[in-house]
Amino acid sequence: MILDLRNIFKDYNQDKLVVPVLKDITLQVEEGEYVAIMGPSGSGKTTLMNIIGCLDRPTSGEFLLAGTDVLALKDKELSNVRLNSIGFVFQSFHLMPRESALENVSLPLSYAGVRKKERRERALKALGRVGLEERATFMPTQLSGGQKQRVAIARAMVNNPKILLADEPTGALDSKSGAQIMELFQKLNEEGVTIVMITHDKKIADHAKQVYHIIDGEISRETGEEAHHEEEKD
Amino acid sequence: MFENIRLSFKGIWSHKMRSFLTMLGIIIGIAAIIAIVSTIQGTNEQIKENLIGSGDNTVEIALYQGDWTYEMGYEGVPAGVPVITPEILKQVKEIKNVDNASLYLSRQDYGGVYHLNTALSGGYVIGADENYFDTCNFIIKKGRGFTEKDYKDFRKVALLDKESADALFQGEDPLGKTVEIRREPFVVIGVVAKSKQFEPVINTMEDYYTYSQDSAGKVYVPDTVWPIIYQFDEPQNLVIKVASTDDMTNAGKEGANILNSYLNTGDDTIKYKAEDLLEQARQIQELGKSTNSMLIWIAGISLIVGGIGVMNIMLVSVTERTQEIGLKKAIGARRSNILGQFLTEAAVLTSMGGILGVVSGIVLAEIISKVSEMPVAISVPAAIGSVIFSMLIGIVFGMLPSYKAANLNPIEALRRE
Numbered sequence: 239m240i241l242d243l244r245n246i247f248k249d250y251n252q253d254k255l256v257v258p259v260l261k262d263i264t265l266q267v268e269e270g271e272y273v274a275i276m277g278p279s280g281s282g283k284t285t286l287m288n289i290i291g292c293l294d295r296p297t298s299g300e301f302l303l304a305g306t307d308v309l310a311l312k313d314k315e316l317s318n319v320r321l322n323s324i325g326f327v328f329q330s331f332h333l334m335p336r337e338s339a340l341e342n343v344s345l346p347l348s349y350a351g352v353r354k355k356e357r358r359e360r361a362l363k364a365l366g367r368v369g370l371e372e373r374a375t376f377m378p379t380q381l382s383g384g385q386k387q388r389v390a391i392a393r394a395m396v397n398n399p400k401i402l403l404a405d406e407p408t409g410a411l412d413s414k415s416g417a418q419i420m421e422l423f424q425k426l427n428e429e430g431v432t433i434v435m436i437t438h439d440k441k442i443a444d445h446a447k448q449v450y451h452i453i454d455g456e457i458s459r460e461t462g463e464e465a466h467h468e469e470e471k472d
Numbered sequence: 473m474f475e476n477i478r479l480s481f482k483g484i485w486s487h488k489m490r491s492f493l494t495m496l497g498i499i500i501g502i503a504a505i506i507a508i509v510s511t512i513q514g515t516n517e518q519i520k521e522n523l524i525g526s527g528d529n530t531v532e533i534a535l536y537q538g539d540w541t542y543e544m545g546y547e548g549v550p551a552g553v554p555v556i557t558p559e560i561l562k563q564v565k566e567i568k569n570v571d572n573a574s575l576y577l578s579r580q581d582y583g584g585v586y587h588l589n590t591a592l593s594g595g596y597v598i599g600a601d602e603n604y605f606d607t608c609n610f611i612i613k614k615g616r617g618f619t620e621k622d623y624k625d626f627r628k629v630a631l632l633d634k635e636s637a638d639a640l641f642q643g644e645d646p647l648g649k650t651v652e653i654r655r656e657p658f659v660v661i662g663v664v665a666k667s668k669q670f671e672p673v674i675n676t677m678e679d680y681y682t683y684s685q686d687s688a689g690k691v692y693v694p695d696t697v698w699p700i701i702y703q704f705d706e707p708q709n710l711v712i713k714v715a716s717t718d719d720m721t722n723a724g725k726e727g728a729n730i731l732n733s734y735l736n737t738g739d740d741t742i743k744y745k746a747e748d749l750l751e752q753a754r755q756i757q758e759l760g761k762s763t764n765s766m767l768i769w770i771a772g773i774s775l776i777v778g779g780i781g782v783m784n785i786m787l788v789s790v791t792e793r794t795q796e797i798g799l800k801k802a803i804g805a806r807r808s809n810i811l812g813q814f815l816t817e818a819a820v821l822t823s824m825g826g827i828l829g830v831v832s833g834i835v836l837a838e839i840i841s842k843v844s845e846m847p848v849a850i851s852v853p854a855a856i857g858s859v860i861f862s863m864l865i866g867i868v869f870g871m872l873p874s875y876k877a878a879n880l881n882p883i884e885a886l887r888r889e
Contacts, residue, residue, distance in 0.1 A: 317806040317807070321804025346803045
């Protein structure tokens with residue numbers, strides 16, 4: 239089991255008010271799965287993703303990532319988990335504007351202490367995986383939205399993480415580019431990458447093998463429709 | 473590390489105007505310090521050079537009574553001051569870094585030296601030993617020097633310097649002519665000069681009083697004929713030549729100590745002393761020191777102000793780059809990575825300011841020297857030190873913004889879109 243969250247609660251303190259955001263979330267994801275978490279804005283899905291991504295800590299609960307109790311880890315060890323086990327993809331890409339595509343993809347490798355020559359090789363390979371090898375020297379401003387997102391995916395994949403976390407990966411893209419990104423996810427998943435994707439878009443969520451709904455901080459697994467969807471695909 | 477330096481240059485370059493304005497405080501501070509230090513250094517070197525002359529490296533040791541050279545009275549050399557024998561001289565020559573040492577006798581003679589009816593008033597008569605001209609770096613300009621035979625046969629021969637030749641012969645060729653010293657005729661066999669003529673640089677009246685050299689002429693005779701002219705013994709003077717200017721003080725002290733060890737006068741005030749020009753130079757330099765250090769302090773304050781400017785801009789830059797920091801943390805940057813990146817950026821920024829400051833400081837110093845005719849000497853250690861110091865300013869004042877960046881909460885940072 240790659241993700242094992244049990245009874246996760248998360249409260250935010252607003253002034254003197256305690257606002258519960260996540261209520262008793264239990265979620266298990268096996269290696270190689272493709273999971274979508276759906277929910278309207280304000281439902282707590284981004285908070286859940288931050289917790290899964292080791293950017294935030296729950297108020298209470300248990301969280302094992304590939305068998306490691308990440309809640310017991312210190313700040314520095316959490317950085318290492320983010321570096322080596324998790325790849326992030328964001329809605330607004332978050333590319334370094336003054337760095338070329340290649341340099342953007344190399345960034346995690348430099349934090350991992352990889353030598354310059356190997357960094358270049360591996361970054362080029364990752365760009366190849368998303369089909370942008372020829373655009374390696376392009377600056378983000380010279381790339382289209384879809385291409386930017388593919389560079390971001392290459393950056394997320396360059397350290398061969400166990401899990402790819404995507405927060406509204408198609409939210410800022412037109413439908414054609416969005417479809418390309420979904421194809422890419424499909425391909426990566428077929429290559430064995432575990433994907434957890436957060437979205438509010440039903441069509442996008444339908445690309446996943448497994449869909450969860452999160453409403454008002456409570457999670458539920460989609461059953462009937464999802465089975466129907468699988469059948470339809472077969 | 474190199475990655476961080478590369479990123480810093482990129483960041484600085486993409487905000488050229490802002491970076492330059494941020495650096496300005498550092499540039500002005502460093503430029504002021506370099507200009508001040510250069511002028512101080514220039515003045516100090518000139519003081520030293522004016523006093524010591526360039527490359528002569530000779531130290532004079534004479535018998536003193538209290539603070540003044542021993543005045544010859546009726547009683548002659550005081551009892552208990554023995555003759556400096558060749559053995560004692562040999563001891564002096566063995567002092568470390570001493571190249572040569574000579575003995576000479578000297579007397580300022582008013583109205584004792586003539587050529588025909590022309591007097592050399594206030595000139596010096598110097599009885600030199602065989603090494604003297606060598607030790608004091610003289611060269612023969614005309615005629616010949618003293619030979620061994622001149623000394624052995626007590627020949628009444630004389631060498632003149634330019635001043636005495638001019639005063640006595642007024643343009644005539646002095647060679648083979650006769651000068652009269654205390655009614656004894658001496659044949660002029662040559663004209664000598666110091667191998668390096670040194671003219672002190674004199675800018676003010678004060679400089680003139682401090683440095684102007686005695687221009688009374690000198691007449692040199694072999695020291696063996698001295699008793700023919702002057703019927704009683706003079707105290708001997710010693711002149712030693714050392715390898716480099718910095719050896720002068722020590723060699724002079726040691727030489728005086730050796731001579732003093734033979735003294736038995738029963739009068740503590742009578743002693744051999746070395747004329748310590750380095751020490752004199754130091755004392756003159758000391759006079760300007762408090763004003764100078766004041767100026768450096770003021771320039772230092774401007775550096776601190778510059779550092780605060782850097783801190784301010786860095787804080788703004790951290791806020792501006794919140795997203796970048798958040799993303800970097802999300803993809804696995806440790807706190808130390810972020811800290812390193814911002815500290816490097818601050819250090820690179822202020823180091824560049826330091827380098828620009830050194831360059832403008834040198835230009836400023838040159839302008840000062842042109843305008844006010846003050847001497848300037850650019851000090852390489854001061855330049856290197858300034859750049860290192862400005863780098864340290866960057867690190868110190870970059871600390872707070874960098875910590876702020878490193879401790880940013882990645883969620884908060886990413887949320888800002």
